[in-house]
Amino acid sequence: MTDDAVVEVGDHPTAISAEHDPAVVLSLVVPTYDEAGNIEPLLRSLHGVLTDSQVGFEILVVDDDSPDRTWEVAGNLAAELSGIRVIRRIGASGLATAVTCGWAHARGEILGVIDGDGQHPPAVVADLLDAMADRTDVAVASRHVPGGGVSNWSALRRLLSRGAQALGLLLLPGTVGRVTDPMSGYFLVRRDVITGTDLDPVGYKILLEVLARGDVRRVAERPYVFLERERGESKVSAGHYVGYLRHLMRLRLHPLRSRALVRYLVVTALALLADALAFLWIFDVQGWNLTRSAAIAGEVGILLTVLLHDLWTFAGRAARSSLDRFRRLAGVQLALGVLLFLRLLVINTLVNWFGLGPLAAFLVALAAVTPASHLLGSRLTWRGVRS
Ligand code: GDD
Ligand code: MN
DSSP states (O other): OOGGGEEEEOOOOOBOOSOOOTTOOEEEEEEESSOTTTHHHHHHHHHHHHHHTTSOEEEEEEEOOOTTOHHHHHHHHHHHSTTEEEEEESSOOOHHHHHHHHHHTOOOSEEEEOOSSSOSOTTHHHHHHHHTSSSOSEEEEESSSTTOEESSOOHHHHHHHHHHHHHHHHHOHHHHTTOSOTTOOOEEEEHHHHTTSBOOOOTTOHHHHHHHHSOOOOEEEEEOEEOOOSSSOOOOOHHHHHHHHHHHHHHHTOHHHHHHHHHHHHHHHHHHHHHHHHHIIIIIISOOOHHHHHHHHHHHHHHHHHHHIIIIITTTSOOSSHHHHHHHHHHHHHHHHHHHHHHHHHHHHHHHTTOOOHHHHHHHHHHHHHHHHHHHHHHHTSTTSOO
16 A cells, blocks of 8 residues: 555544646545445445546545554555545544545545445446536435335334434425435535535534535435445444434524524515505505505515515525526516415405405405415525525
């Protein structure tokens, strides 16, 4: 084994640099702990698949100084197979931080992760690379799309995995809800999607960290069947589930998230106030009829919502192009416009069928339709932005 085949690191990098080597399209990280019996067949198979894919690649094994010297087995292979690099982390542990450490040392335009125990079929990486072709930001190997599955997990493991997913959907719907297999440890991500943020994952769920903190807009999924382990055993323990919960809470309360949330709520309140004041002025002062007054007032609220969200709430999220920005604004206008029409129906029904006063009808309709309009608006337009 050549000495530089294994790089010893003690650091714990969380920032991913924007630079990459144009000759390296894919940097695939393989996190290992006590995989000496699995790593050789995995690396040989992976090296074959990536060689056949005709793209420039590197495979970074990130081993946490395994007692079974997995780093040494991988280092010997690095001397034989080009494109394999081995990082031996001293004094650090954890699957997810091993991945971020590997990505911090990677040179590729696309970064990825695959398990080192052979349970993630190497052939699927070709499908993920294909999926990354048309401006996709993240391509996830999923067990939960047609053609995917798990070999024979115990009912308990299936239950725990699905339970963890359901909990994630509850706490982080805008993140966990974007993929069918948020627990997947097998995916590719475009480097520039995660260079603007610090990745500070906990435990096993690196995909959660990428989806929550990255500038992820387009996600693709490809099926895979989670295979049986041939040697060694899973390192997943009860502690990992506690870590997962901690990770979810941290992402839920993340300053950026709550800042966006506070601004989101302030804009909603301002838009509602503008809507009501515009109605009062047009209907009461100018004396225009009820429907026209409510329609114009509603449009004032929509335009204010769109402008303030774009210029203030989500100011950090640069539109990829003016077409993106136009699409997003048109999406809000359409979504909230449909609900404005509903609101006019509710107002007229309340006044003409239930004899409510115009102002009371306006306020009841405004209160009734607002939650739906903002929920719809945020889903349709600022996708991937935490609400
Ligand atoms: N460097 C490092 N440090 N690697 C680790 C550590 C660690 O602390 N813990 C585990 N690994 C490596 C293992 O050696 C293996 O290559 C890979 O991470 C997955 O670990 P397992 O313990 O085998 O996890 P699993 O098979 O039960 O679950 C895997 O698949 C699930 C479904 O995709 C993991 O990838 C889960 O994150 C994933 O949800
Ligand atoms: Mn495994």
